[in-house]
Amino acid sequence: MDRVSPRVARGMMWIALGLIVLIRLLNGITHHRGGCALALTMLPYPPLVALLWRPWPRRLRYGLVVVVTGLAALPFQVVGTDWDWIPWTVGAALLVALPGRAATALFLGLLGAVLAGGLLEHDGAVDAISRATATVNDALIVFSLYSLAGMIRDLNAAQGELARLAALRERLRLDSELRTIVGGGLRAIGELLSPGGPEGVRDAAERARRTLTGIREAAAEYRTEGVAADRPGPRSPRITWLVLLGVLCMQGLARTAAVASADPAQLPVILPIVATIIVLYLVPHFRFRLLLIALLTFPLAWPGSYLVPTWGLVDGMWGFFIGLALVRLRPPASLAVVAGVLCLHVVLWVTPPPVLPPVQIGSGLVSDLILGGLVYSMTRLGELVAVLERARHELAEEAVTKERVRIARDLHDVLGFSLSAVALRGELALRLLDRDPERAEAELASLRELVGRSAAELDSITDGRIRLRLAEEIDTARQVLEAAGVMVETLVDTGPLDRETDTALAAVLRESVTNVLRHSRARECAITVVTDGGLVRLTIANDGVPPPVAAQRDGTGLDSLAARTGGRLTASPRPGGRYELVAEFESDPAPLGGDADGVDAVAGA
Template sequence: MGRTADDLPLRLARAMLWASFGILVYIRAFSALDGGADLLGVLLPMASYPPLVALSMWCWSPAARYRLFAAVVLLYFLPYPFVGQSWDWMPWTVAAAALCALPTRIAWPLFVLGVAASGALVLLPGFDAYPGLEFQTGVGYMIVTADDGLIVFGLSRLVMAVTRLHQTREELARTALSRERLRLDGELRRLLGGKLRAIGFRMRTAARQEPGEARHSLREGIELARRTMAEVRATAGAYRVDALEKISAPIESPRPARRVLLAVLVIQCLLVLKNLLYVRPGDWPALAIAAVLLVVIVILQVLPESRAVLVAQSLLILLPLAVFPDAWDRLLSIFTGKLLLNVRPPRSWVIVGVVLGGHLAWFLHRIDRNYLFIDDIPAALANFGGHIMIMWLVYCLGRLSGLLTVLERTRHELAEAAVRRERLRIAGDLHDILGYSLSAVALKGEVAERLLGTDPARARTQITALGSLVEQALEELDSITGDRVELRLSSEIDAAREVLASAGIDAVVRVETGPLPPALDTSLATVLREGVTNVLRHSRAGTCEITVSGTAGGVRLRLVNDGATLQEEAEPTERRGTGLDSIAARTGGRVTAGHRTGEIFEVLAEFPAPAEPGGGPCGFPPVSGTQALSDVRPLP
């Protein structure tokens, strides 16, 4: 399967880490050439790179991480018997591997130990160092080891964070959805559950009482059903329009990125002071001024990001270059990285190209002056590569932080969208399903009340059935906040026939399809519920015809009654309700309604067949003959 745009953040993050390793390879290669190494001396020191790349690029189990760490350590020592001291003896790969592979409480002490060991190596007998500069050489080794180790670790952690967020971008949505369902379930139970149980209690009480007492209990139950029905509709409307709370607080730049960048900046400032001690020995006023400026630069890095902070820090990096050109240029890479990050391309690439070109020219110019141990082109290129590495690090940390922020915001937006969809779904089910059941309770209760004076036995049967209808409504309330309520068209046809009969409306039902898929069955049943409710509320029908038939592309439900009037058809939308439009929008079907000849009113709902092939031309096997559930002559 091909990659999609959703893979872009992950691919971009990994590409940045690959590029960082490429720059480090470039630096170490020229550094080895500067030390007089041959081709073997250039390649062997890189033996520990592949396991470090694997360790920092992908997520592994603890056992696999420990094995990769052991491989880095062993391969780090491999070159020494072959290349000796022509290799820069800096265990930055071991330091980076420790941070990437081991638990924090073990990793950081080992990291500090590795950094200290790299500086102590210059004290070993026979170590080839410039006479009198052992201390500066040791400090330089420690700084480079810490710098490179932190660079790999910082970029690796951010890439891992991007990977985790990319792979789990929908987890927050699932968590928020579950939390919202639980909240709404408790809210609906408190709001409606008690009222439904009270309605059921009154109906069961009426079924046991004598006609006179039963009439009073029945009226209380009917009135409570109507009030509850109004509350259901108000609650459904509130769920549609209520503003959602934010899933989380505003997202900030990741702390690991800020900490790594701060640590690298501090290291670069220490390098500046080290170089100043070499090029200006004894010039304590200049060193004091430089130290104050460096402290201010570090403080600005700690402050919240803003344009003013960026401008101030950039000026403190650029202006002292004229005074301390042979040391302050270490900070130019920080400025170049921020420039690349904050200026839009292609203008940023042009400016950075000019800066880097000037920087390289300055390095090559310093060869003739023999400053800072730079006495040949490989050394100059190696040092220039170090500046490119810092520039790239600043850019990558900023971009990866942005990717993390975008991914985290996307997770929150997915969660909010899932909660919003769930509230709309529950609102629709409340209106379409629970509202219908309460309408049926109120209608059948009124019929039973009228029968109490003429046919008490039949009235008692009707009242007993009301108890079962209320129990059904309670079950529907329980299922509304779970997975989508599943209805069955056959059961709804039986219920429609019964409730229409209770209202004195004869039903003609024809079903010309066989078994339907559950989702389509529920959609048709829901439309039938809403349509029958509208017939009961808005018409004076004597006959209602219900027809379910297959079409070339799906299935059609036709609901026709003969009790509509032009005046009733002209009623405002808010009085007639918007249930059918809501159902059509939520189920992917098409529902139309309108007047036909005379007082005939028709509701027509069409739903597409599922993608899987089925029997019959429309995807649903026809039944043998038409199922007529009434002997009344069909409407024209």
């Protein structure tokens, strides 16, 4: 059911509209209306179809309502009241085109005009109620199906909108949180480095390590912390319940009025049964309601009508049973029930005498199909609206989770290295303060620049637009490794690189250098970046890898980067305690800030 397209939903509306038009024609023929009256009766339908065709601008909608109303009143000027005047087209146009309160007020005014017109024509109570019931039912059927089709269209069109907004809200929330955790730490580090004395540098290095711990804890929390579910239950929109209640009550009122007119003594029998049937239709989870409605409805009308003819008037509720059977049963059982009910209805109309004319029998069968189609369409389309609404919230939850995981990865892959470098180079500057003040001052200046760059990287993480530069990362890697006592050799022969390739290579280099510092006692490290056959290859080789570690690659940061940027990565130990990592990228990899398929977490935000 969740795969029903808006086109199918609107198709249900057009089918209902066509059946209503057909039954109005059959009723006109049954009452021997002339050809002129029948033709005039059809005039309001084209502008009504135009009104239902699409959501027009307000002025055009109001203009079409005026046209429908004028054409619905035109037959009075030509043939007087000698036609089947049920102005349901005006009611449908009012409900579709006008705002809720205005539409309701004018629709009630229309019903008052229908009843007043009946009184002026000296209609009996049954005829007046029948005309009002037909006006309400037909207008509500078209309006409800139009509204549900519009809901489905809008929900399909906006399936990803709630997800984008939820991810953006989560991004802004995490941005505020990270600015407190990380941004505050970076500002404190910068302030501690400003004087340049031993105490300030030592405190800055220590603050960098604490901030790095906070980053790792935040990243772990973002990966593991569940997203609070805030989604509505799978409930159909209120309009489905209200319209079904309205049509059921109108049909029950018409049946009860007919019984009261024909044989008032049968009201104590008919009224409780009709009321019970209406209640059963509105209790969706009652297990045996289909069977109970059948037991209450069918024996009373047939063969009960042979005993008391007025009991046969309950057959007007059979159409609802058809719709409920289509909802609760699967083909071919549901189709067999529908065919059986229609055949039984024909039997009821031809026995006992008098036999109804074929046109009237056809009109009754169409009425059954309209009511059955209403129950089926309203139920299924209402369920679909609920499913689509639930899916929107599930997509939003998924988008929030992806956004949290993305930020956690970028914290680890991008900002973790920067804070490690700040701590390491801070310690180096501290050692140089007494031995080589000039070099120490150069290290402090470079360190302040690195802190500033880390703050910019924090902004790029939270806004989903990571931008790293390979040339800068190679310089930073050399400085950090040399600060740790590692001799570095570099070779870069690539020519100009596009932005995404440049960022991907820089990110892998940054993570690799972090691993060299954390998992080895390297004294030598070679970094090579070359192009080969349309690929860009980054190779990092180092020594000082202990034998237990040489057999496996610890951590998942590089695997994560390779998967997210579409690269290929291999890493393996070499003889003599050496280790080599090779990463290859095509000229246009996926962006670092998005998913592996290159779709950014919040497209266009």
